[in-house]
Amino acid sequence: MSGKSKLLKAVLLGDGGVGKSSLMNRFVSNKFDSQSFHTIGVEFLNKDVVVDDEQYTMQIWDTAGQERFKSLRTPFYRGADCCLLTFAVDNLQSFRNLSMWRKEFLYYADIQDGVAFPFVVIGNKIDTEGRQVSNEDARQWCAANGNVPYFETSAKDSTNVELAFLAAVRRLKEVEEQLDVRPTHGNTVDLSRAAKSKSSCC
Numbered sequence: 679m680s681g682k683s684k685l686l687k688a689v690l691l692g693d694g695g696v697g698k699s700s701l702m703n704r705f706v707s708n709k710f711d712s713q714s715f716h717t718i719g720v721e722f723l724n725k726d727v728v729v730d731d732e733q734y735t736m737q738i739w740d741t742a743g744q745e746r747f748k749s750l751r752t753p754f755y756r757g758a759d760c761c762l763l764t765f766a767v768d769n770l771q772s773f774r775n776l777s778m779w780r781k782e783f784l785y786y787a788d789i790q791d792g793v794a795f796p797f798v799v800i801g802n803k804i805d806t807e808g809r810q811v812s813n814e815d816a817r818q819w820c821a822a823n824g825n826v827p828y829f830e831t832s833a834k835d836s837t838n839v840e841l842a843f844l845a846a847v848r849r850l851k852e853v854e855e856q857l858d859v860r861p862t863h864g865n866t867v868d869l870s871r872a873a874k875s876k877s878s879c880c
């Protein structure tokens with residue numbers, strides 16, 4: 679295993695109340711709060727992970743999903759290495775809004791080639807009754823938007839939470855390999871630049 683940890687910025691997006699803060703807290707601190715408050719603006723936490731023998735420090739940016747906080751969250755999209763688009767499986771509207779979230783992210787992160795960017799989609803709250811979004815519908819959306827990896831999670835009982843966050847690191851590695859770009863100074867490569875240069879040259 680190489681000694682130096684690579685810093686990786688991951689942004690969590692999705693409607694208010696789908697469980698973004700809960701997913702981050704489950705992943706970083708293995709805690710769950712059933713009375714979690716709405717996020718105002720953004721918060722971030724770091725977590726050290728090892729993926730395929732490489733060390734990463736994931737800096738996870740948890741954003742406020744409510745519309746009124748848009749101007750507070752969007753400045754933090756720039757420089758993201760990956761993005762986790764989140765909805766709740768018991769909330770159809772939060773699934774319908776995925777395209778809006780993807781578009782908002784690409785616009786404010788200033789990324790032109792969205793297909794070349796490492797997204798992961800999370801359908802959270804699978805422990806709840808009354809599912810409104812099928813696994814198949816979610817997979818279809820992911821297939822239509824660049825074969826995005828899809829995970830169904832529960833921040834409440836921990837199901838698949840670690841798997842989903844680590845998939846974002848794996849997706850980033852895959853995209854780097856496809857673009858054949860390598861980090862130049864210890865950090866991960868700036869994929870927003872890589873995606874742009876790819877789209878402008880080919």
Ligand SMILES: Nc1nc2c(ncn2[C@@H]2O[C@H](COP(=O)(O)OP(=O)(O)OP(=O)(O)O)[C@@H](O)[C@H]2O)c(=O)[nH]1
Binds near residue numbers: 693803
């Ligand atoms: N049953 C269940 N409840 C969850 C789960 N994840 C989050 N919740 C609950 O859903 C509510 C909203 O969770 P948050 O993590 O605050 O949601 P958020 O997406 O960060 O919301 P904003 O900060 O407004 O964007 C809280 O009451 C959580 O306890 C889950 O996997 N299962």
